[in-house]
Amino acid sequence: VQPCTHDICPCRIDPYGFERPQDFDSYKEMMNEYVAVLNRRSMRWSKLLQDKPNVEKNLTVKRYVRKGVPKEHRARIWMAASGAQELMEIKPGYYQSLLAMEHDAKLKETIHTDMHRTFPDNILFKTHAEECLQKDLFNVLLAYGHHNQAVGYCQGMNFIAGYLLIITKDEEKSFWLMDALLGRILPDYYSPAMLGLKTDQEVLGELVKTKAPAVGQLMAQYPGIWTLVVSRWFICLYIDILPIETVLRIWDCLFYEGSKVLFRVALTLILHQQTEILRARSLPDVCECFKQMTSGSFTLDCHTFMQVSREGQGYKCTH
Ligand SMILES: *[C@@H]1O[C@H](CO)[C@@H](O)[C@H](O)[C@H]1NC(C)=O
Numbered sequence: 001v002q003p004c005t006h007d008i009c010p011c012r013i014d015p016y017g018f019e020r021p022q023d024f025d026s027y028k029e030m031m032n033e034y035v036a037v038l039n040r041r042s043m044r045w046s047k048l049l050q051d052k053p054n055v056e057k058n059l060t061v062k063r064y065v066r067k068g069v070p071k072e073h074r075a076r077i078w079m080a081a082s083g084a085q086e087l088m089e090i091k092p093g094y095y096q097s098l099l100a101m102e103h104d105a106k107l108k109e110t111i112h113t114d115m116h117r118t119f120p121d122n123i124l125f126k127t128h129a130e131e132c133l134q135k136d137l138f139n140v141l142l143a144y145g146h147h148n149q150a151v152g153y154c155q156g157m158n159f160i161a162g163y164l165l166i167i168t169k170d171e172e173k174s175f176w177l178m179d180a181l182l183g184r185i186l187p188d189y190y191s192p193a194m195l196g197l198k199t200d201q202e203v204l205g206e207l208v209k210t211k212a213p214a215v216g217q218l219m220a221q222y223p224g225i226w227t228l229v230v231s232r233w234f235i236c237l238y239i240d241i242l243p244i245e246t247v248l249r250i251w252d253c254l255f256y257e258g259s260k261v262l263f264r265v266a267l268t269l270i271l272h273q274q275t276e277i278l279r280a281r282s283l284p285d286v287c288e289c290f291k292q293m294t295s296g297s298f299t300l301d302c303h304t305f306m307q308v309s310r311e312g313q314g315y316k317c318t319h
Contacts, residue, residue: 002130003123015071016166016244017124027243030301034245037303042070049073055080057256065256066310068249068303075168081256082180088172095172098143107145111138111153118158124166136171137161144178151182151190156235163239167248177255181237185258189235197234200259201226204266211267212274222283229290234262241294246302253306268309269293 003017014020021027045064055061055077069077079085088095115134119125124133140161145153160181164174182189188196205226209216219225237254238247242265253261270277273293280286299305 013123014244017122018119018244019121021243026297026300030297034301034303037068038070041068042072045070045073049076057081062256065252066306068306069252074248074252075170075173077252078167078177078255079173082177082185084173084176084180087179088176095143095175098146099139101146103142103146107152108142111141111145111158114155114158118162122162122166125162131169133162133165136165136174140165140171140174140178143175144182147175147179148183154190157182157190159236159239163247163251180255185254197231198227200234200262201230204230204263207263207267208270212271215270215274215277218278218280219286222286225283225286229287230266233266233294237262238265243300243302246299246305249302249306264309268305268312269299271312272298272308 003013003015004011005015012020041064048060048064049055057080061077061081065077065081079088115138118134118137123129124131125137126132127134137158141153141157144157144161145151151157157178161174161178164177165171168174168177186196188194189200190197205216205219208219233241238250241247242250250261250265270293273289276292277286277289280289293299
């Protein structure tokens with residue numbers, strides 16, 4: 001079985017090696033419209049990048065990134081926007097040297113344990129697959145653990161490295177993108193104390209208080225609730241939480257604009273669902289609401305979703 005190369009196609013596997021969502025009809029409906037957008041964007045991008053060996057960061061590129069990076073240019077744009085390309089060029093051979101050094105046995109063991117738990121349903125990660133990405137995944141995580149010893153390895157990183165490999169199909173690029181994300185874009189998300197992550201969750205709580213005071217008040221009744229309901233969103237950068245096309249559009253912006261994109265997305269989800277949240281009468285009710293808000297047509301339609309998350313269109317606080 002090979003990943004399907006067409007966006008709208010009833011075959012079981014999507015272009016990234018994942019099984020198609022159960023709710024294929026809504027997906028197809030969304031895709032029917034999105035494909036026209038994709039084609040238009042793809043042509044515009046090709047023109048923009050024509051004869052340009054290096055992609056610079058400027059307002060045009062930023063605007064283009066916000067409207068989505070086509071699959072064929074994604075690896076290149078992520079590398080350029082995040083600064084990973086530059087670092088890779090400054091340190092040629094560095095990635096290979098990390099793999100060649102003597103390895104920490106405990107780190108190796110921990111990473112190994114998570115191998116079969118990383119996208120077990122994705123055909124690109126099945127051990128008998130033609131171009132199995134499992135070994136690449138292992139290498140990227142091992143190299144990263146030695147490169148950033150304060151972090152080493154922790155759960156969640158396997159999914160991030162896995163996504164990077166699916167898009168770039170290149171170990172060294174995935175390593176440098178991982179470094180850009182964990183080292184600069186989201187510092188202290190994955191260190192043992194997770195201070196960056198905790199701070200960002202508190203910031204989100206404050207944002208909600210200003211944008212939707214009633215929701216803020218309700219959430220304040222349950223101490224520690226923000227960690228419970230959103231830490232996975234932030235740690236996994238929405239992988240396995242939102243539909244894949246939506247996640248990739250979020251990552252396009254994340255590499256270009258940084259962590260504020262994660263807030264925008266969280267806020268968009270929460271504000272969209274505020275009426276339901278306000279009906280919650282208990283902690284489990286609230287948790288259920290947060291689970292529900294990540295699925296459905298609002299999150300599936302990635303193009304509109306991203307637009308709403310940028311402009312706050314129609315979701316200005318009304319309470
Ligand atoms: C912005 O960067 C892109 C890609 O490098 C380039 O094609 C374009 O001409 C630049 N635009 C401006 C206004 O500098």
